Amino acid sequence: IISLRTAADWFGTPPPDKPYCPLARDITFSGQHVAAVVAETFERAVAAAALVKVSYEETPAIVDLSDAKAGDGIAIDAMTKEWGDAQGAFASAPVRICAAYNTPREYQAPMEPHGLIARWEGDHLTVWEPSQWLDGMARTYAEWFGVPFENVRLVSPYIGGGFGSKALALSHGAVAACAAKMLGRPVRLVMTRPQTFTGYGGRAATRQTVTIGADVQGKIQSIVHRGVNETSIDGMWVEPLGSVTSIMYTTPNFSSKQNVVRVNSVVPGAMRAPGENPSAFGIESAIDELAYEVGIDPLEIRLRNYAEQDPHAKKAWSTRQLREAFAAGAERFGWSRRTPEPRSMRDGNQLIGWGVAAGTYPVRRAYGEALVRILADGSVEVESSSIDMGQGTYTILAQTAAETLG
Template identity: 55%
Template structure:
């Protein structure tokens, strides 16, 4: 048969069955390796034309004029778009639940708020023609003073954000009375998502129906934004994203380039493809904001924490506030009776910051876990023992018990596998020739979130089954896990399961973010699969002439695509025969995980905004994943270079639906953490805020040559307070704490503290 990349079957299992919890290769892996997976830029529609973005070359000011005379004279040019030549769109709902803007939305700027902001677009028959014409636009600016980053003299202290404040106990009083005190400042730079697949949009209008091909972590949320921009009913927008070449948080929301492509397609009456270049991705959307935090840790002589005081700031855009919330890990990692946290947002001339793997939790853990290592040396207590001393028996912020917390197990198992008991306490006590060797430890956490969703299961007349959902798979394994869930619940072989994802016409799913998508979709697919199987059994019991007539439903079993009963062992009938014999073409069941009394409006808000994303409904328990990283580094004494040469990480993520995929996610997070610690930093020109290193040649990320042996250990157990199927967050937890473990290991190797990322060779040699 003809196989489409977005709905192809998942492949053969070795024995025709699949059980949740087994390791299985990613179902779409072969398609991606063979180049058959269809990404947004791969869609070629008839009569497609091409748009390119033109970005501001000043950091702040006004666009006075754009002379397009020369550009319009070039062959193939169809349209020049500027803020003056396009009609603004309607405002869209804030996707995170804030108040809706009232002013019209124009994706092309007159007032420039950062270097690289979109100010024009050129549409032509070919991309090359559009690119040439774009260089011919004569742009006149009025420049204003620039605040390049929060280190700039004109940056100021920022805006206090009260919603981020946390207080319990008497933190200042306890710190003043503490026997041991630590006070240090820790900094992280701007970091960028740089997914392998850059952003792209193919927009096509057919009458008042808008179809968008775009990489998306949230097709329903993005479709809602497009619908509101263009004043369309939600059902008139179809957003298609079967494959996503990485996102890490940057492909969640509809963005200006998407609006520009759709506006151009409507104006010209032809499909428009707009591909954001690699250099443009550094300002077409925001990555992790730069942060600083000052931590005061007070403890008694036994190492027991008595107080944590945290003050800090993160950069934000000039026209809107977003926090990289620095107390996300600090407030829950270790037991402390007195806590105080305040954070400011500092407006600078930058694109609005976005989410990057483990937002908030990552820089939060960097500061806390470095400070804990400093406390260990101030008290002369082994860093592992210090953490055991401060183990939190309940959530220190809320007082709630943990749904599960295997931190002690993570520390014990990780230490055993790493050989931590052989670590000398003194810095600079391990070497191999000119290399100083250091061993570092840090821990991390990530909260569980849950949003209602829906899914459809179809059992077809040939005995195969389909799983339908608008949930997406950005390489994390959603296709595979949902096939496993359905095969297990339906009793149908994995090679007879088709999974269709990433299309807004399918049953609704929320954002693939906060590491929630696998657990919430596994739960709803299991629920729908059980209901579909019950309907199949009902047909088997009631069909005229059925061999199972008169038996109880609970005596029938569906296994390996056949229906049988212990009460009639001589009968075992293929599913397809039961359906065909009764003239049943299809069994279709849709289920959701909404409360039974939820309104249609609340359903819509839940899957198109993040307002429905809450802690799991678990009866007063706090639900988190946990991890402990043990890392060995080698520091070249002559050149100051740092090489991570061994990683052992133990993680508590509850039940693992597919251990192979979970390990892949853990390794990916650890690798990103290595890059964060040693390589990654967005550098800006202080004169105009321009991102200087806006390429993968200059913005350095970890490559194979940087990656050592990585061992991951699961210490989790099924946690049914966390999710219906017992899983907890997997995708983001493993980056949390990696940079701190590396920094601590470098101190152990060199005797020098490094409190700013990435670690600097010059400081190591100093």
């Protein structure tokens, strides 16, 4: 064994707004990192870690959103969006739908577990680590150790699967960098498969209530969306549960509010369309229930309430071809053969069902830059902090440079 480190040995002070404080003395969730053992080989490190005994002083815990101690949580004012009189319009609507939906915690579980190699050379840190956001992770390392941003070099040839979980610098990275600093030599750390479920956050569990008021033709008069997501005791994660609801269908009256409840769990994080995924699940499920209630085809009811422009801002969409997508999908899928009665469709001896749902994701734009060098031998070198998650970015950059430079 080379070294065993605990919170008392922590090098540097993590910023107060960063939830990932490694080897903290106060334990807030099961699976939290409490100690690190450094050894010459993997086998010795595993054996030594198994010998570590930790004593705890137990305190009351809030397990999940259903815990009676959780309460109503914290209101997130930034998530509130309202226009018209949603409650009044719902009360007077001929058709009323009120439904509750829950989504569980979900985990990214990438094929390649999280891992890194950290090496210090003076006050310069080099980290070899799969990253979905090179600049963001490098800035966090710089903040953790109090060094300039330009002193941190992050090397990430490939991701090995991330799904949002490799977009931030996490506590295991700080542990490895801390150990490397203390020992004056490179340190490699790889998360075990069980630790991929407790060492960082997946998608937060949510509770949603969606009420829809409509006329007998299925035209929506009111939508009220209430959402709650879990976050950790010492971190904050807001899963924007009304993000899709507020723009997917046109309505003269709308209200969306959200709370966040602190539970004893690792702080949640981004996972494949954060916010948009559970938000779409809530509103689309409620739209299906409305279609069933008024006896209208679920595709037709979506077209009757199609939002030609932003329902609140009254601005034109930058792009929205959902109507065309519905038409093309219905034709290719053979939607006209669908029968609306439950348990009325079969494939041989199997009961089957055909459904439709829509979703949206915001357009995010930012400037980009790259450094291109023409070397003495005539070859070209392209430098960029963009990463390749399977879309072929590296190939595209090479093709772009070749085409541009002839």
